[in-house]
Amino acid sequence: MNASPVSVTASAAALCSNADGDVLIVNPTYKKFWNLPGGAVDEDETPYEAAAREVHEELGIAPPVGRLLVHAWVSVTGRGAQVLYVFDGGVLSPEDQAAITLQEEELSEYRFCQPDSMQDGLIPPHLTDVWQAALAARSDEHPRVLTVRL
Template structure:
């Protein structure tokens, strides 16, 4: 019975993973979904038995039709959602897309209207604040070559007990 009580307290978060791709100017590739009012990054939910990295690779292929190398983890964001419960989101470094990869992009028409490389200001204008914070923190982590832990897209304050 104690195991069941412990089980009911354990978190069972939804997990999602995506990749940040950059152009030569450091702008981030964003996609315009058909089913949302704001822009997103390529990515989606992690399926049962799938790692976050493999989910990012799969989602990029499904959404954009390309399989560029996906690199290091840039950010992990704990971002629960009232409607969906606990969520843990992983962002990986997709690096700078080659001209060949850009030429091969074929968006999944049922899901995406368009894509574009956006500056920090454009990201803030075209997406929700929590996602903009996550993307900008991950881009900064890439520049610093160190992954970052976030809560709702922000670095949590250090706490001493």
């Protein structure tokens, strides 16, 4: 029995927060759930470069993107797999927060929310473990590697 090669895509995001520890999330116009700022990794860039580019494109700001927090393999039976990279986007200054300008073609709004409130139907349920791992990795400075199978 020969298995078929899996179709894989890659995405990168940044976990940004304010000085109170609230996490920045964005509401995509083309998806049901809120998400971290980020998106697809283009053919000619690294996941790190993609995270920085996506934050700039989506929010109009360029905070320094830091270390890798999470590398996650998310596989969905019959639909392929996605490799997710979540980087530390740091604490946004009041100036960065005031300068946020949404990419209106893709995002309808943004907000800062407490990390524990993100589980109340705001974020994609299959990514809850990824988000929690990113928060833990930021806190204890130990990156996480996850596998999520759906």
